[in-house]
Amino acid sequence: MIRRIDLRGRAANSAALDYSALVPRAPFDVEAAVEAVRPTLADVRHRGVDALRDYAARWDDVELTDIRVPKSALEQALRELDPDVRAAFEESIRRLRAVSEAELERDTEVRVVPGGTVTQRLVPFRRVGVYIPGGVAPLASSVVMNVVPAQVAGVESVALASSPQKEYGGLPHPTVLAVAELLGVDEVYAAGGVAAVAMFAYGVPAGVGADDSRLLCRPVDFVAGPGRITTTAAKRLVKGTVGIDSEAGPTEIAILADDSADPAYVAADLISQAEHDTVAASVLVTPSEDLAAAVEGELAHQVPATKHVQRITEALSGEQSGIVLVDDLKQGLAVVDAYAAEHLEIHTENARELAGRVRNAGAIFVGPWSPVSLGDYCAGSNHVLPTGGCACHSSGLSVRSYLKAVHVVDYDQAALRExxxxxxxxxxxxxxxxxxxxxxxxxxxxxxxxx
Known part of the structure; x- marks a missing residue:
């Protein structure tokens, strides 16, 4: 089901070895998708709400009268949300808000010379657009992860869009609507993917020829949220017109483990990421042949018992997934650093110490009781993380993502003269x-x- 890549015996030449080219990686060619989405962006920019309605009919098989979701639909979705699910979301919000508030930096003033100061002001974006996919899975948890840091940062206006669903009369998935209402986000649109990115970047008049006073959706300063490769391509095209959070690719997990790891836990965590998408990446890095074999056995046992067997099997069997055998944990660390995983779990005897030596990862999960699933929902960390090796230069979404730094220079006459x-x-x-x-x-x- 999952292939092996054997790097043993090559550690001695690691100085000249490019591990990043040897580890599994999902193919993700954003540039190839750019030209395919360019006409859609232009169409929404020029035809506005009429284009949005046309794409809802073409992509989602729904006929929309109103693109904006009425407040009554948000309220109803929250009323009808399962109480246990609501309690779980409220706890997720509480924990992420606590971490976000701790991350919030303050303005700093430096007295460079007498009479001369430079102050760094941290200024939140005025308006942010968040896109939440509704296709393979309604990622309502991503509403929490994108909106809470924006609110803590002080963003004045948050708009949210999610794909219209035929099953729900053209509205986005009710759980997405319920969480938006729970967070106080009442500007919500039924618009999917590329069309939503265009709407946020350029704004949408209420109708053809409408003036600015009749805008259905005002342009934003920053677009955040996950999506398929076409959504990522659209974000690349509007970057510069607006800011974007990242060019996110398929989700990925790397697990660094030794003989002390429980193979059932390791297999379950590899499966959990494979559940996302057929191109999701699940990678185990270990010096233990016995663990590798045990994990393979667990995968054979656990995968058939999952709900999404075909999706998971395809992801685990793909070129982006694999078990990487290394000589020792030193080489294993070099491999996971080169891979720069979105999620990195460490299942070793000295997991905390090894975690402190990792340079490149979106988030690090230490030991057997910190699975990625915890981070996806209720750890207090943010699950919007860099993918495709971008963790070597980029960070996950946080309060800082929604702030810009402005230097204020204040010198008096004497200080300038000096x-x-x-x-x-x-x-x-x-x-x-x-x-x-x-x-x-x-x-x-x-x-x-x-x-």
Missing amino acids: VAGHVTALAEAEDLPAHGQAVRARFGSAADGYA
């Missing part, structure tokens, strides 16, 4: 004499000596 010679010297060195003159002009006839 540094004026340096400013003009640097301006002359770069052949930008007007820059220096902008300082000299402030000191009149005494400019040459800044006396």
